[in-house]
Amino acid sequence: MRRILWPSFAALVSAALGVSAGQLVAAVVEPESAPLYAVAATAVDATPARVKEFAVRTAGTYDKPLLLIGIVVVLAVVAATIGVLAARRRWLGPAGMAAIGALALAAAVTRPTASPVDAIPALVSAAVASAALLLMLRTPPTPAQPAQRPRLLDRRAFVGGITLAVAGVAVAGAAGTSRIAGEAAARTRDRVRLPRPTRPALPLPTGLDPGFVTPNAEFYRVDTALNLPRVDINRWTLTVRGMVDRPFEISFDELLGQPMVEEYITLNCVSNEVGGPYIGTAKWLGVRLADLLRRAGVHAGADQIVARSVDGMTIGTPTATVLDSGNTPGTQHTLLCVGMNDEPLPLEHGFPARMLTPGVYGYAGSCKWITDIELSTFADYDAYWVRRGYAAQAPVKTSSRIDRPGPFARLTAGQVIVAGVAWAQGNGISAVQVQVDDNAWQPATLRPAPNLDTWVQWTYPWQAAPGTHTLRVRAIDRTGAVQTSDRAEPFPNGATGWHTVAVTVT
Known part of the structure; x- marks a missing residue:
């Protein structure tokens, strides 16, 4: 077991050192060429549209961090496997690390905006990982020596020290890739002084609820x-x-x-x-x-x-x-x-x-x-x-949303203000209607909007009776077209259907 665990650990450490070195070099050369980011970007480009929609729907803005974590896990498994193989055939170690580097190299240099210098981080990663693995497999940790002889570094201290070193380099690599360029860009942005508009926006109408403008x-x-x-x-x-x-x-x-x-x-x-x-x-x-x-x-x-x-x-x-x-x-x-x-x-x-x-x-x-x-x-x-697979031309579809009450809210019987937004860019909203359970559609009250290309806030006072209820909303644009009830997923040209919220009134 020791003959397998040590080479696997050595390969993991070597891969981490290599990737971190490449990330740090990319911070100076070109952040987009960093090995992890280049491979992840290639994976994003190769992802089918429906999988992409599922990722956004499921993970939201966490889809990218989860992808990076997944790539790191796969890299760890591959590196550990390389270590096991290198324990039997020493040359398989650097060959495997070089193969990983070649993958990162291909991902970096095939980006649409790539230049020759984008190859440098991947080459550095491969070189550092290969050298580290050869060194660690050549000089395995020495067990504790007898008391009468000078005590060398034992296995536990060696492993702990290497782990801490790798953790430090990994943190520096992950942060350094974007920090150098990021801080410079942020300072540049802070120095920008925007000109006064030749044609300022008209003041927002009175009577809007908070949240009309999104911070x-x-x-x-x-x-x-x-x-x-x-x-x-x-x-x-x-x-x-x-x-x-x-x-x-x-x-x-x-x-x-x-x-x-x-x-x-x-x-x-x-x-x-x-x-x-x-x-x-x-x-x-x-x-x-x-x-x-x-x-x-x-x-x-x-x-x-x-x-x-x-x-x-x-x-x-x-x-x-x-x-x-x-x-x-x-x-x-x-x-x-x-x-x-x-x-x-x-x-x-x-x-x-x-x-x-x-x-x-x-x-x-x-x-x-x-x-x-x-x-x-x-x-x-x-x-x-x-x-x-997305549509070449994609006008925004008329839609509406219930913002409150939220899904599965528990409400007190009596008057409840149902509220939300609706939009029909280019045409504008003429009416919003709310349906409670299967009763007749009722008109909501529209707040004013500054133009036809913003959403419209609406409210509806509902006398809520005890029980479980379903609220629906639909919009009508200024041409008289009613928002469709047909359900369609976002791919390939935008979702359709009426937003529905279930609530409980006590």
């Missing part, structure tokens, strides 16, 4: 970035190219010098289940994307805008949606945003700039960390999520 810290985040992109605004540029007459680049300072507009817009994710949390409203500050496109001179046949993030994500948006947005009274413009709720964009929401298209699900109109805009066609190019 930045509470705003949902759903994306594929395992390690948040950290962008140096001094080097950042936005390129507008493709099917245009006059391609151009614009720096961050030049972008801030453009006419700015400020608008309240609701943003929601296609992964949002009926009644789900992946929706929020903020006050956004940015440049009208249509103005930039007109500066470039868009060709007549360019029906798709392909936006690219610094991490390689691609988002495809109908050109007509962008050029026509804001022309309908009450609707808002597609923006290249630099501000969110009176401060620069948070790092996790796309700093230094993101695209935001009202009335379109995020995956089809809201590219974070944007750095490139290419005018193309839907026939010539499929964006990231379209290649994974």
Whole structure:
């Protein structure tokens, strides 16, 4: 048993040292090339859309940490197996570590934004892990010596010391990968002074309930970035190219010098289940994307805008949606945003700039960390999520949600205020109706909304009688279309159905 346990432990320690070394090197070279993050990003890209939806639905924003934990567990099992094999054939140790390094290398250099230097962290990981394993298998721990001879390091102390050393390096590697770049990006963001908008947002109507605007810290985040992109605004540029007459680049300072507009817009994710949390409203500050496109001179046949993030994500948006947005009274413009709720964009929401298209699900109109805009066609190019089965064009569907009472709430008989939100971006909400059990639908009271592209708050006073009850809600847009009762999952173009809540009244 000792002949198996020690090589397994040695391989685990060696793999941990190798990965940690690679993570630390990546903090200096390029955080996205860190071995763990590169492999995890490749796994995300290879995950079928339905599995992705299940992960978001089940784990929410914890899906990425759980993926990283899973990769670490798999790595531990593989490393332990390599150790057992190396105990019989010494050369299998470095060969196995080199194979793991090759996997990380392939993941790093095949990223959409990869450069040759992205190979360095994986190479360092493989070299450190191989050398450590050879050293540990060559000099196994020495048992305690007789009392008359000098006492060498015993097995327990050796194992404990190595474990503590690995733990320290692992913590440094995990934290160091993003800390160096992260702190620099945060300091840069803190120095940004947003310009005053040329056209400020109109004051919010009176009579709104608290929570109409979602604070930045509470705003949902759903994306594929395992390690948040950290962008140096001094080097950042936005390129507008493709099917245009006059391609151009614009720096961050030049972008801030453009006419700015400020608008309240609701943003929601296609992964949002009926009644789900992946929706929020903020006050956004940015440049009208249509103005930039007109500066470039868009060709007549360019029906798709392909936006690219610094991490390689691609988002495809109908050109007509962008050029026509804001022309309908009450609707808002597609923006290249630099501000969110009176401060620069948070790092996790796309700093230094993101695209935001009202009335379109995020995956089809809201590219974070944007750095490139290419005018193309839907026939010539499929964006990231379209290649994974999602609809190429994804207008937000009319929907509504009950926020209170919550599911399975226990209420006291008497008047209960049922409340929630509804949205039909581009068309606006004309009515919200509530149904208790199977009784007739009753009208709810609508709070005012600043425009057609934000959600609407609603309330309904319910005289609750003792017993178990089911509450349902549906919305009607300004064209007279009633929200469908047909249940559909988020994939491939957004969930549908009436939000239903069961409560008990005593």
